[in-house]
Amino acid sequence: MIDMPKLPFAEDAMEPFISAETIQYHYGKHHTTYVNKLNELIKGTDLDKMSLSEIIKTADQGPIFNNAAQVFNHSFYWNSLSPSKSAPTGKLLDKINMDFDSMDKLKEAFMQAGTTLFGSGWVWLVRDASGQLKFEKTPNAQTPMSSNMIPLFVCDVWEHAYYIDFRNARPKYLGEFWEHINWDTACKIFDQTDNETYVGLKSCKDIHDPFCQLLDEVLSNELDEE
Numbered sequence: 001m002i003d004m005p006k007l008p009f010a011e012d013a014m015e016p017f018i019s020a021e022t023i024q025y026h027y028g029k030h031h032t033t034y035v036n037k038l039n040e041l042i043k044g045t046d047l048d049k050m051s052l053s054e055i056i057k058t059a060d061q062g063p064i065f066n067n068a069a070q071v072f073n074h075s076f077y078w079n080s081l082s083p084s085k086s087a088p089t090g091k092l093l094d095k096i097n098m099d100f101d102s103m104d105k106l107k108e109a110f111m112q113a114g115t116t117l118f119g120s121g122w123v124w125l126v127r128d129a130s131g132q133l134k135f136e137k138t139p140n141a142q143t144p145m146s147s148n149m150i151p152l153f154v155c156d157v158w159e160h161a162y163y164i165d166f167r168n169a170r171p172k173y174l175g176e177f178w179e180h181i182n183w184d185t186a187c188k189i190f191d192q193t194d195n196e197t198y199v200g201l202k203s204c205k206d207i208h209d210p211f212c213q214l215l216d217e218v219l220s221n222e223l224d225e226e
């Protein structure tokens with residue numbers, strides 16, 4: 001059985017970027033439905049005893065995978081958001097400058113990825129197995145966890161993420177998302193994955209379990225600090 005994760009901020013903390021009404025639907029209804037549906041589907045099966053990452057790794061493409069990946073993707077999305085503006089620092093900032101030249105170019109690449117993703121999906125800043133930072137677009141419920149990439153943040157570009165507040169103005173939502181990225185979390189993930197367990201063709205065969213464990217640690221530290 002998979003638990004519904006806590007929202008890492010108050011329902012109205014993101015206003016006016018994301019209204020409490022959007023959170024009530026997106027977290028309270030959509031995310032909750034994915035958790036409930038997943039639990040319904042795995043009840044009485046071997047998957048019921050597995051962690052979320054094990055389910056994503058084990059399940060074939062289909063309803064169980066889709067619901068499990070949507071639970072992970074949404075939990076990661078909430079933790080990619082910050083009510084206040086932050087900025088990358090340290091090793092991640094150096095890496096951004098190395099791979100994208102500047103923060104302006106990084107934003108350009110993010111906007112380009114978000115506006116060209118057709119239909120519903122996700123835009124992730126990831127580090128691939130060769131160590132390179134890049135934006136990865138995943139349609140529907142696909143997740144970079146399936147390709148052994150290390151996600152640093154994600155933007156949900158399903159219409160349910162922005163329709164109440166922005167109607168169909170996706171570029172405006174993407175621009176506001178950029179101002180609310182939780183760079184502290186992205187930096188923590190980068191620092192803790194900048195090693196051969198995660199990066200490098202030899203050992204980056206399966207990041208699921210170590211990554212989920214790390215994510216749990218990063219996120220629980222985050223909550224403790226508040």
Ligand SMILES: [Fe+2]
Pocket residue numbers: 026030074156158160161
């Ligand atoms: Fe969503």
